[in-house]
Amino acid sequence: MEQGSILLVGVGGQGVVLAxxxxxxxALRCGFDVKQSEVHGMSQRGGxxxxxxxxxxxVHSPLIERGQVDxxxxxxWNEALRWLPQLRPGAPMIVNLQRQVPxxxxxxxxxxRSGYPAVALDALARQVGDLRVCDALAIAGQAGSPKAANSAxxxxxxxxxxxPESVWLDAxxxxxxxxxxxxxxxxxxxxxxxxxxxxxxxHAGATRFSANGFHGRDESAxxxxxxxxxxxxxxxxxxxxxxxxxxxLNAADKVAVVRPDACTGCRLCELLCPDFAIVxxxxxxxxxxxxxxxxxxxxxxx
Amino acid sequence: xxxxxxxxxxxxxxxxxxxxxxxxxxxxxxxSSEIMEGMATMLPRVGGVFIQMEDEMAxxxxxxGASLAGRKGMTATSGPGFSLxxxxxxxxxxxxxxxxxxxxxxxxxxxxLPTSPSQGDVMQARWGTHGDHPIIVLAxxxxxxxxxxxxxxxxxxxxxxxxxxxxYDEVIGHVRERAExxxxxxxxxxxxxxxxxxxxxxxxxxxxxxRVAPLADFGSGYRYHxxxxxxxxxxxxxxxxxxxxxxxxxxxxxxxxxxxxIVSYEGEELDDAEVVIVxxxxxxxxxxxxxxxxRRQGLRAGLFRPRTLWPFPDAEVNVLARSARALVVAEMxxxxxxxxxxxxxxxxxxxxxxxxxDGQPLTPDEILARLVEVRAGxxxxxx
Amino acid sequence: MNTAARADYRRYLRxxxxxxxxxxxxxxxxxxxxMLRAIWRLGLPQDQVAVVGGIGCSxxxxxxxDFCTLHTTHGRALPFATGLKLARPELTVLAIVGDGxxxxxxxxxxxxxxxxxxxxxxxxxxxxxxxxxxxxxxxxTPTEMVSATTPGGALEPSFDSCKLLEAAGASFVARGLSSxxxxxxxxxxxxxxxxxxxxxxxxSDCPTYYGRYNRLxxxxxxLQAQRRHVDWVAAPLAxxxxxxxxADTAAVADVALQYGVLHRETxxxxxxxxxxxIAASVGEGPT
Ligand code: SF4
Ligand code: SF4
Ligand code: SF4
Numbered sequence: 001m002e003q004g005s006i007l008l009v010g011v012g013g014q015g016v017v018l019a020x021x022x023x024x025x026x027a028l029r030c031g032f033d034v035k036q037s038e039v040h041g042m043s044q045r046g047g048x049x050x051x052x053x054x055x056x057x058x059v060h061s062p063l064i065e066r067g068q069v070d071x072x073x074x075x076x077w078n079e080a081l082r083w084l085p086q087l088r089p090g091a092p093m094i095v096n097l098q099r100q101v102p103x104x105x106x107x108x109x110x111x112x113r114s115g116y117p118a119v120a121l122d123a124l125a126r127q128v129g130d131l132r133v134c135d136a137l138a139i140a141g142q143a144g145s146p147k148a149a150n151s152a153x154x155x156x157x158x159x160x161x162x163x164p165e166s167v168w169l170d171a172x173x174x175x176x177x178x179x180x181x182x183x184x185x186x187x188x189x190x191x192x193x194x195x196x197x198x199x200x201x202x203h204a205g206a207t208r209f210s211a212n213g214f215h216g217r218d219e220s221a222x223x224x225x226x227x228x229x230x231x232x233x234x235x236x237x238x239x240x241x242x243x244x245x246x247x248x249l250n251a252a253d254k255v256a257v258v259r260p261d262a263c264t265g266c267r268l269c270e271l272l273c274p275d276f277a278i279v280x281x282x283x284x285x286x287x288x289x290x291x292x293x294x295x296x297x298x299x300x301x302x
Numbered sequence: 303x304x305x306x307x308x309x310x311x312x313x314x315x316x317x318x319x320x321x322x323x324x325x326x327x328x329x330x331x332x333x334s335s336e337i338m339e340g341m342a343t344m345l346p347r348v349g350g351v352f353i354q355m356e357d358e359m360a361x362x363x364x365x366x367g368a369s370l371a372g373r374k375g376m377t378a379t380s381g382p383g384f385s386l387x388x389x390x391x392x393x394x395x396x397x398x399x400x401x402x403x404x405x406x407x408x409x410x411x412x413x414x415l416p417t418s419p420s421q422g423d424v425m426q427a428r429w430g431t432h433g434d435h436p437i438i439v440l441a442x443x444x445x446x447x448x449x450x451x452x453x454x455x456x457x458x459x460x461x462x463x464x465x466x467x468x469x470y471d472e473v474i475g476h477v478r479e480r481a482e483x484x485x486x487x488x489x490x491x492x493x494x495x496x497x498x499x500x501x502x503x504x505x506x507x508x509x510x511x512x513r514v515a516p517l518a519d520f521g522s523g524y525r526y527h528x529x530x531x532x533x534x535x536x537x538x539x540x541x542x543x544x545x546x547x548x549x550x551x552x553x554x555x556x557x558x559x560x561x562x563x564i565v566s567y568e569g570e571e572l573d574d575a576e577v578v579i580v581x582x583x584x585x586x587x588x589x590x591x592x593x594x595x596x597r598r599q600g601l602r603a604g605l606f607r608p609r610t611l612w613p614f615p616d617a618e619v620n621v622l623a624r625s626a627r628a629l630v631v632a633e634m635x636x637x638x639x640x641x642x643x644x645x646x647x648x649x650x651x652x653x654x655x656x657x658x659x660d661g662q663p664l665t666p667d668e669i670l671a672r673l674v675e676v677r678a679g680x681x682x683x684x685x
Numbered sequence: 686m687n688t689a690a691r692a693d694y695r696r697y698l699r700x701x702x703x704x705x706x707x708x709x710x711x712x713x714x715x716x717x718x719x720m721l722r723a724i725w726r727l728g729l730p731q732d733q734v735a736v737v738g739g740i741g742c743s744x745x746x747x748x749x750x751d752f753c754t755l756h757t758t759h760g761r762a763l764p765f766a767t768g769l770k771l772a773r774p775e776l777t778v779l780a781i782v783g784d785g786x787x788x789x790x791x792x793x794x795x796x797x798x799x800x801x802x803x804x805x806x807x808x809x810x811x812x813x814x815x816x817x818x819x820x821x822x823x824x825x826t827p828t829e830m831v832s833a834t835t836p837g838g839a840l841e842p843s844f845d846s847c848k849l850l851e852a853a854g855a856s857f858v859a860r861g862l863s864s865x866x867x868x869x870x871x872x873x874x875x876x877x878x879x880x881x882x883x884x885x886x887x888x889s890d891c892p893t894y895y896g897r898y899n900r901l902x903x904x905x906x907x908l909q910a911q912r913r914h915v916d917w918v919a920a921p922l923a924x925x926x927x928x929x930x931x932a933d934t935a936a937v938a939d940v941a942l943q944y945g946v947l948h949r950e951t952x953x954x955x956x957x958x959x960x961x962x963i964a965a966s967v968g969e970g971p972t
Binding site: 324325327343345346347348349350351352353355356357359360361363364365366367368369370371372373375389390393519520521522523524525526527528529530531538539 | 733758770
Binding site: 047230231233234235236237239240241267271272273274275276277279280281 | 691695698703704705706707708709710711712713714715718719864866867892903904905908909
């Protein structure tokens, strides 16, 4: 490979920009000319982050034209679908199975269901010749920290690019925080050793999600606590503020009611939730809400 | 029609009041301050609100705030203040808030020549704010026309939901002359239509009559969002390229479709003209004298005078370029509209400038001399 | 005035816009909820409330509330609000501005709105940083604190916006905390009720930038820390223990910020004066 155009896409907080910086550094170390550019408007709020990276003998434009991407690395499922048209036909695509519902995806306020696309690996595999699906979050978790997911993805990317392994490792070491070097190395190695296409097939067999992982309202909530999970951003404030430890975050980082009987109805969680995701109802209020809902068939929640 | 002795800036005040302006916010600056002073006296008498703000950015902001609450609003300024207003002109164009901005041009750049005339802001009036935006700019050439075009500015602003800039120079602003004011009935007064749909169905940025949705007054029962971010029909921010493309297309199409109503100009002695002068504002007054003098000397000159500078009467200028041997643009700057004319001429006729930016108005003799030069073929193109 | 224990504030949200774009744990959402509760408590007719914002994370919130909402330009929320209020005095006008928005680029407008004593309730959300643009130093960043543009710590001192606004003539000045949402609601109620310019500085948190740069933790830690930096002034608000989960016995910081209603006076309000002048002038003199 004399030159390459790599597109890395994901959402804020996933380490897309850092991963791209590492690859750019590696290409430079290997004597290539490199152009890299990023778009991450408001990325910290779960927005889209994309990074274009081009290397070669001499590179002029920092942006890759539609349909000219040699390797697409998607850190998130929805972003994989969004950027698919950028990929050169037949070129490899790496997809991390992580799903992060962006704030704007909440479509239906009656069911609180989001418009997040279903994961359909078979369909994607039909469109992409060389699809490399992995669960980077799980790999990173095994390596010691979910934060190393981007290193795991770099590991998956490494065999597709013409750079020696030693340069990858040197660059990785110099970019990640010193305390996390070992974890990142482990995640990188694990990603690198994934067998393809077996790994992709494994996921295609195992992943049959419904519309998405988050169905909005937590039906297990007891009468007095209404949780709008799709609005919850998992900030942990309510969990920490609740004097009787009623709440906890679940695996999807959404608030869950774990000790319903201990709730005193003090409303602290509701008052301190920055995202309007919890409402505390008292018993009569709930009865009234339900009656209203029965009459109007509308959206009273409780 | 009534004849009175009136100053240009006073005519602007009178036009604004007659057009229904009921809010003015401004900041003192020479040579436009008479407008603000006049509004301070006149507005309360007709139930209007006047406020002097802390700067020009605040002035235009207050005008747009008042406009959203249903009051026709205006501000007036000159060069430096006009520069400060640019961000809000873009806001008004994008958020489609009717308002009128008067820029009484003085010599620039920077503090320049505060008490001397200039026509140096015509390109800024078109392109001063960042980003693509449609804008209407009117350029009166006499006191009576200041009155007429002030009324027109409000009417167009309301009809097309857009900021309208009234652009004239210090001479027009300060000259006191006998003015035959057209009757208000002949000009008409456009009142802002209010929506009458159910409140949930209201789309403040939908495609309405003349591609403009009615603008509901804040407080009238319709609740909606106004933003300077790219927005959808409801006014909600969006990043959807298709929605944004539609928005820009509609904003540009609304002035394109309304061109026949918006674009206004006058021609004199054009039928057989071999050399056509294009001039606006005070320069057109000198040009008119130059034309008659030239005709007396046997040079068949004519005058084309845009009263609307933006959108520019490009088709009309192109027609002239086909029939005339040359075009001469007389303006008080180092060359601005001359390039626009050159663009419209599309190589059909050479375009020459008759330019001056020293704080002095162009004289008829100067323009005449240029005409003679052009006919003799001695002039350099565009200069 | 609504007196029910639970405020039905969610009716004021634009549900089709939710969830909002602010980061996990950002304190601004807590302030927004307190504002909606205050509006509900006062029973203000929804159509007669206008909320104006500038540019920034805090100002962005005006898009999520179902009133007449105006998201303006950076720093200029108050002049827009001034025009709105003068044109239609019956509107209840609130402005939500950020600390950079209100005190840096919009500082001049802020002091002039205060001087005019126009009946606008201004919430200045102070998180000591520019959030939307990525964590640069603000006029409220305390000396020595780290930001994207003060990697070695800020050199300049910061504003005490309440003192500034009192000096400029605001007739109601208060400071609230996002960590004390019930008090905050009460303060906003008083601010809206006050005739004249009401200024509320609300301490809020930006875990994404200010917290991260200065190692102050995430949302919960930052909320908790607020309590250490304040000193309570107003007697009716002095129920210190009302956030039991956050009860904190740590010593009050060296320079405690005063909290509660800090200043209140009665003086003529601008929109009323302007319209009184108009009423006296209509029909007078040649027009
Ligand atoms: S209402 Fe009080 S006790 Fe119940 S979950 Fe919320 S904070 Fe905990
Ligand atoms: S405070 Fe709100 S957003 Fe944060 S974890 Fe609890 S419910 Fe979720
Ligand atoms: S950047 Fe800071 S202020 Fe802005 S939304 Fe995020 S946490 Fe809040």
